[in-house]
Amino acid sequence: MLKTGDIVDRYTVQSVLGHGGLAVVYRVRHNALGSFHALKVLSHPHPGIRNRLVREGQAQASLRHPNIVSVTDLFAVDDALGLVMELVEGPTLEQWIRDGGGTLDEVERLFGGILDGVAHAHRSGMLHRDLKPANILLQPGPQGFVPKVADFGLVRLLDVPSGNPGASHPGALLGTPRYMSPEQYRGDVVVDARTDVFALGCILFEMACLRPAFDAEEIPALYHRITRGEYPDPASLVPDLPERFGEAIRGCLAVKVEDRIPDTAALARVFATPPAPPPGVLAPTTPGPRRLAILVGLVFLALLTAVLLVVGWPRSTPSVAPAPAPVVVAAPPAVEAPPPVVEDAVPVETVVEVAPAEVTRMPARRSSKTDPAPVQAAPTRSSGTVRFTGEAQEAWLVDGSGGRVSAGRVSAGSYTVRARFAGGPEVAAGKVTVAPGETVTVRCVAAFRLCSRM
Ligand SMILES: Nc1ncnc2c1ncn2[C@@H]1O[C@H](COP(=O)(O)OP(=O)(O)O)[C@@H](O)[C@H]1O
Numbered sequence: 001m002l003k004t005g006d007i008v009d010r011y012t013v014q015s016v017l018g019h020g021g022l023a024v025v026y027r028v029r030h031n032a033l034g035s036f037h038a039l040k041v042l043s044h045p046h047p048g049i050r051n052r053l054v055r056e057g058q059a060q061a062s063l064r065h066p067n068i069v070s071v072t073d074l075f076a077v078d079d080a081l082g083l084v085m086e087l088v089e090g091p092t093l094e095q096w097i098r099d100g101g102g103t104l105d106e107v108e109r110l111f112g113g114i115l116d117g118v119a120h121a122h123r124s125g126m127l128h129r130d131l132k133p134a135n136i137l138l139q140p141g142p143q144g145f146v147p148k149v150a151d152f153g154l155v156r157l158l159d160v161p162s163g164n165p166g167a168s169h170p171g172a173l174l175g176t177p178r179y180m181s182p183e184q185y186r187g188d189v190v191v192d193a194r195t196d197v198f199a200l201g202c203i204l205f206e207m208a209c210l211r212p213a214f215d216a217e218e219i220p221a222l223y224h225r226i227t228r229g230e231y232p233d234p235a236s237l238v239p240d241l242p243e244r245f246g247e248a249i250r251g252c253l254a255v256k257v258e259d260r261i262p263d264t265a266a267l268a269r270v271f272a273t274p275p276a277p278p279p280g281v282l283a284p285t286t287p288g289p290r291r292l293a294i295l296v297g298l299v300f301l302a303l304l305t306a307v308l309l310v311v312g313w314p315r316s317t318p319s320v321a322p323a324p325a326p327v328v329v330a331a332p333p334a335v336e337a338p339p340p341v342v343e344d345a346v347p348v349e350t351v352v353e354v355a356p357a358e359v360t361r362m363p364a365r366r367s368s369k370t371d372p373a374p375v376q377a378a379p380t381r382s383s384g385t386v387r388f389t390g391e392a393q394e395a396w397l398v399d400g401s402g403g404r405v406s407a408g409r410v411s412a413g414s415y416t417v418r419a420r421f422a423g424g425p426e427v428a429a430g431k432v433t434v435a436p437g438e439t440v441t442v443r444c445v446a447a448f449r450l451c452s453r454m
């Protein structure tokens with residue numbers, strides 16, 4: 001930990017700005033220029049974490065955008081690494097929400113900036129994967145706060161095919177539990193822009209409703225809520241919430257990726273303010289028959305024009321065909337791709353939690369000739385059968401007296417499920433009660449392999 005007055009490289013430490021999970025961020029002054037910056041120094045010696053900071057620096061340095069914290073230098077600080085960033089003087093979005101947030105107009109303006117920053121990262125081929133209020137910094141400006149996306153520590157290149165070094169290791173689940181998408185919880189190898197879209201939905205919900213979309217004391221309960229899409233209706237919490245906010249939140253938080261708003265451009269369209277009607281024109285309400293007829297006519301005309309533009313005007317009238325308006329296609333910004341991302345093995349000593357075991361039951365049935373043969377030994381009146389599925393290397397039950405019980409026939413009663421996942425220590429994975437004659441299937445899934453904060 002550095003102290004006020006310490007000199008590191010060309011900078012003098014002034015104060016601590018914040019603590020992250022893996023780093024301390026200091027306010028520093030450049031000794032020659034007198035300019036102020038933020039210096040992020042790792043507090044965790046693991047080489048994988050060190051590589052992550054290098055990646056974070058390279059990614060953030062290649063992104064130039066008013067809504068992304070810029071990075072200017074990277075150097076050794078004793079045996080750790082330090083990343084020099086633009087200094088953001090205001091609170092984090094997390095503190096802003098905690099302090100009561102702002103009006104819905106302000107929410108709209110700030111969220112629009114966050115969306116612009118994330119959209120720029122996506123256009124440049126980078127997924128953030130750890131978007132949350134604590135990673136959005138607010139820079140005070142003449143027009144109010146300017147939001148800046150920070151902490152690209154979990155950045156990943158988009159469109160990296162699975163099997164390539166850029167793909168995550170299956171099961172290496174990264175992120176912050178409250179803002180992780182269902183597919184991040186599942187440990188899907190390939191995640192795309194929709195994972196960041198999910199986190200943006202959590203952020204918009206929290207900015208508008210001043211409480212997290214998904215909240216629970218325990219990680220297993222949070223896991224259940226996120227993977228089942230259980231969150232309160234934002235309109236019930238904020239009665240004057242514009243419908244497009246609700247639509248954007250619902251579209252972002254869809255559990256199935258294929259049902260989710262596909263990208264930041266589509267989210268911006270859903271969230272955009274409807275254009276104000278020109279002066280003297282009444283805002284459209286439900287179309288009356290006359291307006292409907294005009295609308296149908298207009299749509300037909302538009303379709304006809306589109307068809308003609310694609311197919312070409314009829315040959316018989318080439319000379320009178322108006323030249324189609326030139327179509328301007330915005331070229332993607334030239335970005336120098338950073339070196340390929342190599343996901344490091346996550347330190348195994350930081351296993352903190354597993355998903356609660358999922359339990360399915362088959363009640364005792366009367367045998368009949370058509371019943372398939374039982375897979376396990378037939379349960380008796382005082383016993384049931386337990387089997388384990390999932391990705392645990394080893395799983396077992398522990399009874400009230402601490403005795404270890406393996407899969408197969410077990411006495412009816414209550415047990416704790418314990419499991420061990422590849423390379424990790426044994427962990428508790430929930431509880432199960434076995435009724436007489438019942439066949440219970442316990443599925444154990446590793447949920448967290450990185451020390452993660454709520
Ligand atoms: N550029 C910056 N300017 C001002 N404060 C910052 C800056 N970057 C980070 N911080 C502060 O430090 C905290 C942790 O930084 P962050 O990059 O999120 O670290 P971690 O990767 O460990 O989560 C932030 O929540 C914020 O309070």
Ligand SMILES: [Mg+2]
Pocket residue numbers: 020021134135151
């Ligand atoms: Mg952070």
